[in-house]
Amino acid sequence: MNKDYLIYQLNTIENARRDNRLKVANLVIENKNLFQFLLEIIFELNNKTGIKAAWILELVCEQKLDWLVPHLNNFTKNISTITQDSAVRPISKICNFMAIAYTSKKDSLLKVQLKKKHIDLIIEAGFDWVISNHKVATKAYAMNTLYLFGKNYNWVHEELKLIIQQNITTESAAYKARGKITLALINKK
DSSP states (O other), X not given: OOHHHHHHHHHTOXXXXXHHHHHHHHHXXXXXXXXXXXXXXXXXXXXXXXXXXXXXXXXXXXXXXXXXXXXXXXXXXXXXXXXXXXXXXXXXXXXXHHHHHHHSSSOOHHHHHOOHHHHHHHHHHHHHHHHSSOOHHHHHHHHHHHHHHHTTOHHXXXXXXXXXXXXXXXXXXXXXXXHHHHHHHHHHO
């Protein structure tokens, strides 16, 4: 199985229903060699299949987050190049998975291999997602990611707190709810 085969499978996904996405995600999980191709497709900026690849990557990383370890440099360097909201949301969720794993008491390969340079790029992208015109889900994942990494970088909490306080009155009810949760967590520390 090669990249063309994966592209074909991605193109068979008619809509974002979870069962459609899971079919291709399971194919990648069963054939780890497709994982690198999945990452390549996501970051091919003129490739409309990249959105579907991001959907699949989210589901794969939900189960196999450590598979990202050999690709951390490429992944973190390129996440800020993704601009389409349908692809940014799953990427922001993957960053949230990474932050959860990194701050967990449980040991993992990702926790050992995720370096400051990777975290800095994730934090930068996270702030961009929070202040940009993205849907609430993207912003919510970014807020949680920033909160978690901010446990080790105090300036992140201060900056995140300011942004949420500035935007909370003009954003949606869902943003307000997530913003209040994040502010409460920051203030509790």
